[in-house]
Every structure is written in C-alpha cells, then in structure tokens.
Amino acid sequence: MADKPIQGEKRVFMTGNEVVAYAAMAAKAEIMYGYPITPQNEIMHYWTRMAPKYNREFLQTEDELSAGFTTLGGVLAGRKAFTATAGPGNTLMQEPMSMAEAMRLPSVVVVQQRGGPSTATVIYSQQEVTMTTLGGNGEGLRVVYSTSTHQELFDYTIKAFNTAWKYRFPTFVLGDGYQAKMRESLTMYDPEERGIELLPAQPYMGKPGTPGVDRPPSQYRNTYNVEEELYEVLQGYFEDYAKMAPEVAEYESFGVDDSDLVVVSHGVVARACKEAVKELREAGVKVGYFRPITLRPLPEKQLREAAEKSGRFLVAESAQGQLDRLLKEALFGAKVEMIPMYKPGVGITSEEVAARVKSVMG
Amino acid sequence: MSVQPAMPKSWRLDTKPHKFCPGCGHGLVLKALGQAIDELGIQDRAVFGCDIGCSLLSWDFFNVDTIQTHHGRTTPVVTGMKRANPNLIGIAYMGDGGGYAIGSQHLVNAAARNERITVILVNNTQYGMTGGQMAPTTMPGQKTETSPYGRDPEKTGYPTQGPEMVAAITKEGAYVARGTVANLRQLKGFIKKALENQINGGGFSFVEALSTCPTNWRTNAEETWNFVEKEMTKYFKVGEIKVPGPRQEEGN
Numbered sequence: 001m002a003d004k005p006i007q008g009e010k011r012v013f014m015t016g017n018e019v020v021a022y023a024a025m026a027a028k029a030e031i032m033y034g035y036p037i038t039p040q041n042e043i044m045h046y047w048t049r050m051a052p053k054y055n056r057e058f059l060q061t062e063d064e065l066s067a068g069f070t071t072l073g074g075v076l077a078g079r080k081a082f083t084a085t086a087g088p089g090n091t092l093m094q095e096p097m098s099m100a101e102a103m104r105l106p107s108v109v110v111v112q113q114r115g116g117p118s119t120a121t122v123i124y125s126q127q128e129v130t131m132t133t134l135g136g137n138g139e140g141l142r143v144v145y146s147t148s149t150h151q152e153l154f155d156y157t158i159k160a161f162n163t164a165w166k167y168r169f170p171t172f173v174l175g176d177g178y179q180a181k182m183r184e185s186l187t188m189y190d191p192e193e194r195g196i197e198l199l200p201a202q203p204y205m206g207k208p209g210t211p212g213v214d215r216p217p218s219q220y221r222n223t224y225n226v227e228e229e230l231y232e233v234l235q236g237y238f239e240d241y242a243k244m245a246p247e248v249a250e251y252e253s254f255g256v257d258d259s260d261l262v263v264v265s266h267g268v269v270a271r272a273c274k275e276a277v278k279e280l281r282e283a284g285v286k287v288g289y290f291r292p293i294t295l296r297p298l299p300e301k302q303l304r305e306a307a308e309k310s311g312r313f314l315v316a317e318s319a320q321g322q323l324d325r326l327l328k329e330a331l332f333g334a335k336v337e338m339i340p341m342y343k344p345g346v347g348i349t350s351e352e353v354a355a356r357v358k359s360v361m362g
Numbered sequence: 363m364s365v366q367p368a369m370p371k372s373w374r375l376d377t378k379p380h381k382f383c384p385g386c387g388h389g390l391v392l393k394a395l396g397q398a399i400d401e402l403g404i405q406d407r408a409v410f411g412c413d414i415g416c417s418l419l420s421w422d423f424f425n426v427d428t429i430q431t432h433h434g435r436t437t438p439v440v441t442g443m444k445r446a447n448p449n450l451i452g453i454a455y456m457g458d459g460g461g462y463a464i465g466s467q468h469l470v471n472a473a474a475r476n477e478r479i480t481v482i483l484v485n486n487t488q489y490g491m492t493g494g495q496m497a498p499t500t501m502p503g504q505k506t507e508t509s510p511y512g513r514d515p516e517k518t519g520y521p522t523q524g525p526e527m528v529a530a531i532t533k534e535g536a537y538v539a540r541g542t543v544a545n546l547r548q549l550k551g552f553i554k555k556a557l558e559n560q561i562n563g564g565g566f567s568f569v570e571a572l573s574t575c576p577t578n579w580r581t582n583a584e585e586t587w588n589f590v591e592k593e594m595t596k597y598f599k600v601g602e603i604k605v606p607g608p609r610q611e612e613g614n
Contacts, residue, residue, distance in 0.1 A: 031446050059445050062471035066438040069431065073442020076429055077409075077450060081442070099432055205427040205443060206450045210406040212374060212425025221421045221430040223414070 005054055009189045016179040019150050020084065020110050021046030022188055023157035028198050029108070030079040031057040033070040037089040038122035039177040040112040044084070064089040068096025068109075075105050076220075078203025080161060082108040086177075087116060090128050090135075097170045098136030102222040104237070106164035106201075110157065110173045112180040115345035124177035125345040126267055129322035132172050133296040139234070141241055143171040143248055144296040146266040150184040156293075158191050158198075165199040167244045174295065176318075178268050178347065241297070249300070250293035255281055256306040259288035261339075261361055264306075265316040266292055266323055269348050273316055276353035287357050295323070300330045307336035314360060316341040316348055370396025372405045374425045381419040385586055387543040387573030388416060391484055392423055394541075394550035394571075395453070398557055399426065404451050409443055411436040413456035413465070416490040420455060434465025437472050440479050451560055452479040459489045462498040462522040473528045476536065476565040480556045483524060483568070486575040487594065494578030498522035501597060506578075521597055528568045529604040535565035538604040542572035544591045545600070552602065564606045572598055 005025045014022075020043045024032065032051075034044045048058050061067045067083045074081030085093050090111050100107045113128040115121030134140040143163050145156040157173050164171040191198060204218055211217035224230040252270075255277065256262050265273040270291040277289040290306050290313075292298050307313060313336055315324045320342050328338060341348070341356050369375065373396050382388045399405055405426060412420045414433035421430040431439045440452040461469050461483040472479065488506045489495040496509040499521045503512040529538040537559040541549030549571055556567035572594050576586040 033442060033445075057445060059441075061438065062467050065435065066441075066468055066471070069435045069438035070442030070445065073439040073444075074446035075442075076439070077443040077446035079446040081446060095432060096435070099435075203447070205409045205429060206407070206447060207427070210425075211427055212372075212405070217374065217422075217425050217427055219422050219428040221418070222432075223418050223421075223430060 003054055004190060005050055006188050006190050008193065009187055011185065011187055013183055013185050014150070015042060015181055015183050016150055016153050016175055017042035017112070017181070018046045019153045019186065020157050020173070021050065023154045024082055025050055025054060025056070026188070026191055027158040027161040028080060029056070029082050029161065031059070031074045031081045033059045033061055033067045033074065033081065033083050035061050035064050035067045035085070035089060037064070037086050039114055039180040040084040040086045040110065042180070043110060064092035065095055068093045071107055072096055072100055072105050075107055075201070076204045077206060078201050080165070080201045082110070084110040084112070086112045087114040087128070088119060090131060094131060094135035097142065098138050099222055100170040101136065101138050101141040103220050104168040105170070106168050107170045108160045108164050108173070109170065111175065113174065113176040121345060122177065124318065124347060126176060126269065126318040127322065127344060128174070129295060129319060130325065132174050133326065140296055141237055142169050142296060143167070143294065144174050145172065145293060146174045146295050147179065148267055148270045148291070149186070150179070151186040153179060154186055154188055158196065162199050163248055165201060167240070167248070169241065169244070174267065176268055245297035248294060249297050251291060251299040251302050252293060253288065253290040253302070253306065255288035256290055256309060258286060259310045260286045261312045261314055261357065262288040262290050262306050262310045263314045263316060263353060263357065264290045264323070264327060266295060269316055269318055272348050272350040273353050275350040276357065279350070280354055280357055285357065285361065287361070295326060298326060298330045303327065303330055304334050307331050307334045311335060312337045312339065314339045314341055314357060316353055318343050318346055318348060320344045370400050372396045372399040372424050372426060374422060377422045380423060382416065383577045385574060385576035385583065386416070387486060387571070387575070387590070388420065388484060390543040390546055391482065391549065391571045391573060392420055394546055394553050395482065396424065397550050398554040399424070401554060402557055402561065404557065404561070407449065408451045408453060409440070410453045410455060411440040413460035415457040415460055417455050417457050417460065417484065418491070434460045434463070434468065436460065437465055437468040437481060441472050441477050444477065444479050448478065451557060454479060454481045456481070456483055457490065458483060458485045458487070458497045458499040462524055469528070470531060473532050473536070473566050473568065476533055478560050478563060478565065480560050480567045482553065483570045484573045485524070485570050485598065486573040488575065488578055490575050490578055501593060525568060525570045525603045528566070532566050532604065535606050536604055537564065537567040537606055539602040540570045540572065540598060540600050542590060542595070542600050543574060544572070544587070555605070559606060572600065
C-alpha cells in the first residue's frame, strides 16, 4: 500500500477543500474526526476517499463537540489527528479547543468561515476571526493562520501540524467558503522531499510499560483546587506563548515605507487589496499593502512600524471590524488613523478597494 | 495496628486516602474497577478518562494513564483514543449528569456506533460536586436544591433509565448492566465482564453503578444505605440487561 498520495511535485487545479485533504495527507495526519457542516464538507469527502488507500482513519461523530474531543483523544493516543468545521460548528469547537489550550494538546482545526451570527449563510465571511483567535473561556493560547490562496491552504495546513506539535498550542487554519469551494491552480508536493521535516506525534497515554511499575502514570487534569495553582500554570503558558510568538508570526507587505495610507486585510480579501494596491502604485498613488498571515499571534512589531510610517490604515474585511479590533489592540498608542471598510459576510473586490482608497486619499 | 483491607494493585497508593466525601460511593466503584483491572491484567493497556463533577477527583486515583476531560465529554475523548489506538482498553468514568444530561448525545451515539469502549456511570440521583441539584436520575418526590419541594415527574419527567436505553440502541454483542455499591462483588463482576467484552472486541459495554451521596442527601449511614438499597432499586433494577454470552447468576 502506498503511504504517500503525492510523490514529487504536481501541478493541480482543485477546490480548497480538496487541497486541505491532500495537505493533511501530505503532512502525515493519521486520523480525521469530523461532523458535516457547509462549507467544509468536501474536506471529509476527499479524506474518506483517500483514507483507506493510504492507511488513514476517519470517524464521523455526532456533533462538533464530539469531533473536537475525539480529535483530542486521537492526539492523546499518539496520533496526528485533525478536524474541520465552520460557523456554528466552530462555536462548539471552542469547548474542546479550550481543553487543548489548558492541557497543551497539539491539535489542528481547519475552519472554512461562513456567514454569521447564527446559521446565517453557508457561503462566505470573515466573521469567525474573533472566535477563532480568542474563543473559549480562556486567553487565546492558540495559533491562527489566515490563508489567502490555494497554494497557502496547502502550505499552511502542512505547517499547522508542525506548529501544533512543536509548540503544543491548538493551531487553526482559517479559510472561508470562497477558498473552500473555488477551484484554483497550485503546486502540491511531498514536504519531506522539499526538506520540510514533519514532526512526529508522541503518545500522551498508553505509553509502553506498566504505569506505577515501569514508569509513573501519565495523568492530565484541567481542574485546579486553588487560584494560585492555576495562576502559576498559566504564567508558564504565557511565557511559552510569548517566546513562540515572534517565531510563528508571519505577514506579507509591500510599499509600506513610502505610503500615506496602508490597506490592511487578511485571507481572501487580501487578494483584492493586493491587486488594488499594485494597480494604484503603478498609477503613482502612495499606498501600501499589509497582510497579517497569523491573526494570532499578530506580527505586532511590523504592524506598528507600518502604522507609524504611514499614519493611516484602511482596514478591509468581510466582517464588522473583527480584524480591526485585533489591530487596534496591537497598535494601542501608535499614531495611526484607522479607516474602516467593512462588508460583513460579503466579498470585497479590488475595484471597491481601489475606489475607497481614491476617495480617502482625495 | 489494625488490619487494613487490601487495596487493588492498580490503585495509586501515594494519592490515598482518596478525596471523596465520607460515605461516598465513588471509592467503592473505583475499588471494584481496580480489582477488575488487576484480575484482567490490563493495567498496562488501560486508559482511564474521568468526567467533570465528583468523578474528576479520580484523575490521579489509579496507576493507570488518565485524562480528566470536560463535563460530559469523557465518552468522545475515550472514543477518540480507542479509534486512534485500538490496542488500548478505554474506560470512560462519569456521573449521571455527565452521562445522561450534558453528555447524553455522546453516550447515545457511541452506543449506536458500537464503540469498543467501556463506560462506567455512577448514579447517585443528583449533581454532587455542584451542591446537590436535580439530575436526570433524581427519584420522583426526591428533594434536591433545584427541586426543593420534591421532583415532580409531571413537570420534570421520570428518572432516566440509562442501561435500559443503552440496551435498546446497541446491537447484539454489547454488554449492559446495572450494579450497586451495596453489592460490590456483583458490581465487580459486571465491570469485569464489561471490560472483557471490550478486550474480546464484542462491542460497547456499559455499567451503571447505583451509588451514595450522604453529603447532599443529608442522610446518616443507615438512611444512606436504605436509600441506595431500598429506594433506588424500586426504580432502577439491578442486574444484567444485555449480555453477549450466558447470563450471570443473580448475586454472583
């Protein structure tokens, strides 16, 4: 039985959901747990078609709570496990991921954002930013990659497994319905052939030997008796997170050094912004482009530099200021005017961005 | 020096005495489970998941790898482990609130999928850890903090018949029984058979244990014993409900 669905490199034209399934295979994910919700369903569809051929497993659960907690069970048993969800499913997913944060369990969740609040639309939005970066009853101890292209969906799904298993924080790949359903060209590859080391999973439970005889038992809890006990544990987590942040924070930018305005966006909206800024710059307009790839942690240093240099941010997003809120927290005290361009649950075109930039810049 | 009864070999001695209230039934159920683990020789393969509620206090109870999960979520965590590594013996340990209320969808679906795990559910007719609220298993007329005038079945329904429900939705090969801390030898036998069913790959195995909570029942020793032996058994019938093999003799 072949264990690799991708040998060498391969140019393909496929939907984002298909890309995620292939990327998880390429990252040597061993088991997927999932529950149907649009627009992520085809991740499961492609995974279940490939799984038996490449010795991988799948379990369809009763809901996203179960999908999240069975994923954590798979991780505890020493497997690279993952799940995928969207919208109201992402809401339920926050409970298991808060346990992953509390117990430092590596886990990968792919989110294909849909409209909100509530059931809303099954189509598209960027309205799961607040929840995916800061959800659950905790402190946002997770990593969130916001992808923009199918190539990135492939690259960052693979990377998410390494980030999760290296730093032991839950890691999200934040896509959306457009990326999920759209077809696009990309190059798929075997990461190891490109020199990308794939970190192996280690069992937390059921290690060799008899507990109490050959080794101490592995026992994990998420309940603490006193305030100070919890406080101390969390200080260690915050320290680890702060140390990790500059290592994992990523961004993409151009033209921020000589601009009077920088368009800031993430995910699929950044494609429109990129195109608009390129065209405007070619026409001589002093406008820059900045896109955080990690929404948590944000590339704070580079954001502040871009803010201080340009003095004006135009924040474009398919939500009512969810990215904007994160930016404002990161930029507190910086001298920068924040200009909103919000279209919650609706796509944004490059023409709209260009028109808005022109109207702002006069 | 007085002679102490032997503790199961699989118990973690450095965490004893345990943290449960005096008169609590958890220690007895966990003793029966410990003995079953010893007799089956599965201490190296068993993985133990405990819920939130009083069962969480068992997170360091055994010399067995243990995960404390969220309220109601022990069944999916243990299911996930078992699916990922079928060589493990997955034990999900929870209370009646965790299994029949907040986690009932997980119990129903794990049973319907015939997951090869063992669920042990401790029924003490109320929520112990949170201070004695009404549970799905509260007896008709029983006073709790959220049914201070006694449970009215007209308004809040009748107690959940958990094992009967699980038996109804599992396929042949599943093992379902209801034991009681009032008959520990029988309870140990049920738990052992439940674990054997998992070891043999038979299917889902489920044991409900009738248990005691003198703290929230506000009962003395005699009243406590009377409630678990006489009152609870009027509604919750003790015995095997579904067995893959020959039936166990009564009181065995």
